[in-house]
Amino acid sequence: MSTGAHETVLNDVRNWLLAGKRVWLCTITETWGSSPRPAGSWLAVSSDGDWSGSVSGGCLEEDLLNRCAAGGPDTPQLIDYGISDQDRDHFRLPCGGRIRLLVEPLFSQRDLPHVETVLEALQTRTPVARTVSLTSGQAGCEQADIRHSGVRVEEQVVRHGLIPEFRLLLVGAGEVARYVAEFAGAADFSVTLCEPRPTFSQGWGHADLPLVQALPDDLVSRSFNDPWAGVLALAHDPRVDDMALLAALNSSASYVGAMGSARTSAERRARLKSLGVTEEQLDRLKAPIGINIPSKTPAEIAISVVADLITSRQHLRVAHPSL
Known part of the structure; x- marks a missing residue:
């Protein structure tokens, strides 16, 4: 981290x-x-x-x-x-x-x-x-x-x-998570990468970005449960992403987002609703994640995500306006 x-x-x-x-x-x-x-x-x-x-x-x-x-x-x-x-x-x-x-x-x-x-x-x-x-x-x-x-x-x-530094939990090892971590770290976010799947965690080859092999819901409740925290579901695997989102939407984290297309996001919302997530909680979910730019590559997606994170963080730490 x-x-x-x-x-x-x-x-x-x-x-x-x-x-x-x-x-x-x-x-x-x-x-x-x-x-x-x-x-x-x-x-x-x-x-x-x-x-x-x-x-x-x-x-x-x-x-x-x-x-x-x-x-x-x-x-x-x-x-x-x-x-x-x-x-x-x-x-x-x-x-x-x-x-x-x-x-x-x-x-x-x-x-x-x-x-x-x-x-x-x-x-x-x-x-x-x-x-x-x-x-x-x-x-x-x-x-x-x-x-x-x-x-x-x-x-x-x-x-x-x-106020405490804005802390990010990235769920799911992959190229998007790699670039989000790199860009967010440069923008003064504190970043933790979580990957519970052994295949992905054991094959992670970026030593400069340590990986925590743990269940995301445990990490959310323990370390990402306050207004200065964000949880990003980037695994593209409902078994992992939904586990993280269920915990995050029931937490005090101010930013909860998930990667995927508009269709994937709609299906995700339906699944979460069937698991007991309320409409009010679903309104907090940013999915598809990131600002709306024609992004396709992992780096471009990461830029759109970090841009949205910076905007959300600014609302939390707005100082007295410059004169």
Whole structure:
């Protein structure tokens, strides 16, 4: 299983702090006009020049790495990029774009417990809000009862709501699953591939995408039963796909989809209804899966699927709109 962007950055920050390094966590707090990354995106930089995450296409990263290599701020600072024409030309920001960043110094003794608390919350699928005092630099966190993430700056305090990374269960080993995993992983989804059929699991030849040989309904109930989870039935085998869909449609997973033609999808809906799935539950099923493009090859189908996943995820983590 791969790990999403925020957890990856926090894992790196924790390891650097454990090694006694100084760390600066850079958070996009606001954007105006076009911007390459949304508010809430992270870039972490260590005193040794290690870095993790992204806040632009590379131009801002270079400047932030140089700032931190020169010592970096000792207290939190808000930094604007793209205010002047010269600034936009220098950093090659998109036309008219402007980005405001919080550059936050982290120290091992003071901030390691905080980082571990936030990381544990995300790993246990609990929404959490980080707070950072712009005057003292003290960071805190609290459980958040909301599903939406976002960044706010109010009265010298930055509040960053974080939701768990979107977790995908792909059911059925095959070329479509391979490409969905590759494209979804690049788009910061956490991906698990499940294949209960021995013939397919034993012949799986992609070591870079580990495969879990288990019944999909068990995995759904154990690890993919919250609003930040999606279940994709890609086996093209009713014995496997229906088992996964029955569990997923009875779970809290926000995205449930199945691959197949319009005719296959209609037959699937009839089967699921005969097994006790309600019309309301069937309305949650995205089948045929993916956006409607003339896709035929496994890679094209995967692109259409991941495009639809990105749209659905955005509804879950909509931050305060950029100005």
